[in-house]
Amino acid sequence: MSLASQPVGRRERNKQQKLDRITAAASELLAEHGIEDVTTQQIADKADIGTGTLFLYAKTKGELLLLVQNAHYAEALQQGRADAESTRDILDAVLAIVRPIVECNRVQVDNGRTYLREMVFGDPAEPRHAEALSIVAQTEEAIAAVLCRHELVSAGDAATTAHVVTAIMFLSMAASVNAAMSIDEVVRDIRTQVGVLLSR
The missing domain is CATH 1.10.10.60 (Homeodomain-like)
Known part of the structure; x- marks a missing residue:
């Protein structure tokens, strides 16, 4: 056996x-x-x-939040990847990956912002934090794949560009000045910034 x-x-x-x-x-x-x-x-x-x-x-409430949110984030990423597959325009395809993540993050705004803080500043050796960082890496890989599929940039530049896109996404979701924004407003904010990035 x-x-x-x-x-x-x-x-x-x-x-x-x-x-x-x-x-x-x-x-x-x-x-x-x-x-x-x-x-x-x-x-x-x-x-x-x-x-x-x-x-x-889980040693802290932050770790409990990571435990819960990691599963939701992974599902959102899966949905975003599927949506991006059938989207022809490059900016729309990148935003197809981003939007479900924003929706997931904004279910409860304070939880979403705390999740991002825990993910960024938590102990990367702690399993829940490591899992969150792995999901971020998968998000960047999905965005890089879209960029390569459209042959906008080389494979090496695609990875760097995808890293910048996720930084834009996380900052837009976490910023205190954006706390009252709706999902659509956050997505528009991200779209504007990523549009400038991809037009260069």
Whole structure:
């Protein structure tokens, strides 16, 4: 019997069930109250575990937010990639990748802005932060692929340009002056900046 086909042990199943309960509880409470107004005790109570157990899975509220948002971000990126495949115009194709990410980030604006802060300034060795950074790298790869597909730039320049595009996107979503902006307004702000970048 190969390792892949061996049944998962009870201990591993219990750990996964706890993680699933924590993720569901954190997702619901963070969406309802926002990161500033929810406590780790509330999340532990909703997940039906002790706070000590909760801290085995995530040491801070920021890590809990990363746990929840990483899954949403990955889904948004998948949607954006699919949308970009059928989009012919290069700027529209880049924005097709960007828009679902902005939508995901703006479900709860404070959570979205905190997620970006945690991702940028958190410990990259911590698994949730590492996962977030991996999703960012995948986003840049998707944007670079669009740029190469349209032969706008060389492969090396495409990677650099994609890095700049994600920086524009993150700054537009995180900036305090943009906190009250709608999704459409944020996307327009990003579109204007990326349009200038791609026209050079």
